[in-house]
Amino acid sequence: MQYLLYLEFSFDTLSSKMLAFSNMGRKSVFTEKMKGLRFFKAMGTGAGNGFSVVPNFSRYAFLLLFDNRENAESSIAENDAFNVYFDKATHFFRCHLKPAMVHGVWDGVQPFEIEENAKPEDPVAVITRARINTSKILDFWWNVSEAGRFMNSRDEAIYQIGIGEYPVFMQATFSIWKTMKEMKNAAYNGTPHAEVVKKTRERNWYSEEMFCVFKLGQIIERGTLPYEIPEKLILSKV
DSSP, rough: OEEEEEEEOOSSEEEEEHHHHHHHOOGGSSSSTTTTTTEEEEEEEEEEEEEESSEEEEEEEEEEEEESHHHHHHHHHHHHHHHHHHHOOOOEEEEEEEEEEEEEEEETOOHHHHHOOTTTOOEEEEEEEEEOOOGGHHHHHHHHHHHHHHHHOOOOOOEEEEEEEEEETEEEEEEEEEEEEHHHHHHHHSSHHHHHHHHHHHOOOOOEEEEEEEEEEEEESSSSSSSOOOGGGGGEOO
């Protein structure tokens, strides 16, 4: 069975930030010695609350899909670049994701196999990703700021961050919600986010998009976090 991991690293010192940023320009170092790697994305994050065109040079995110858990564990353990990140990061967050719902494609492919549906009471993670049409960039960013502030203020959201492969025109979000039901209510029931979803269709902002819901596997974290993960999901704190 496929094994999907989301990794996020935060760096505090100038030297570690410079190291992290320079490695993002050499993304191939993260795929060395990776057995059974099927899908890989290295991404930056936004400044402020994460929903910004301005990059945050302190935090980086990765999405890795392997053909099985054994290859995932051994490959990451043997990769020099990830070992440096684990060592230098003030905070890291590692989460096993189990695909429950997927719509759309990412770079022309839909790599995720659905494992099981998420129930209304299940805590879930969500990834949204879009490639913005060049002619629509200004209109897009003018309209999404309010929705970003709204979603980031929701108590139902345990954690939210804006991520992306490239600033401005390749945008994504990663979020964790207390329950599937609460995520749907915040996203779609007469909210600023729901209005942006409607405008997306009307104004043809995206040339490509994907929306994914994941059941949460166990989580490993280190550092003082600005959010609280349900204890039943914590595998370890190091």
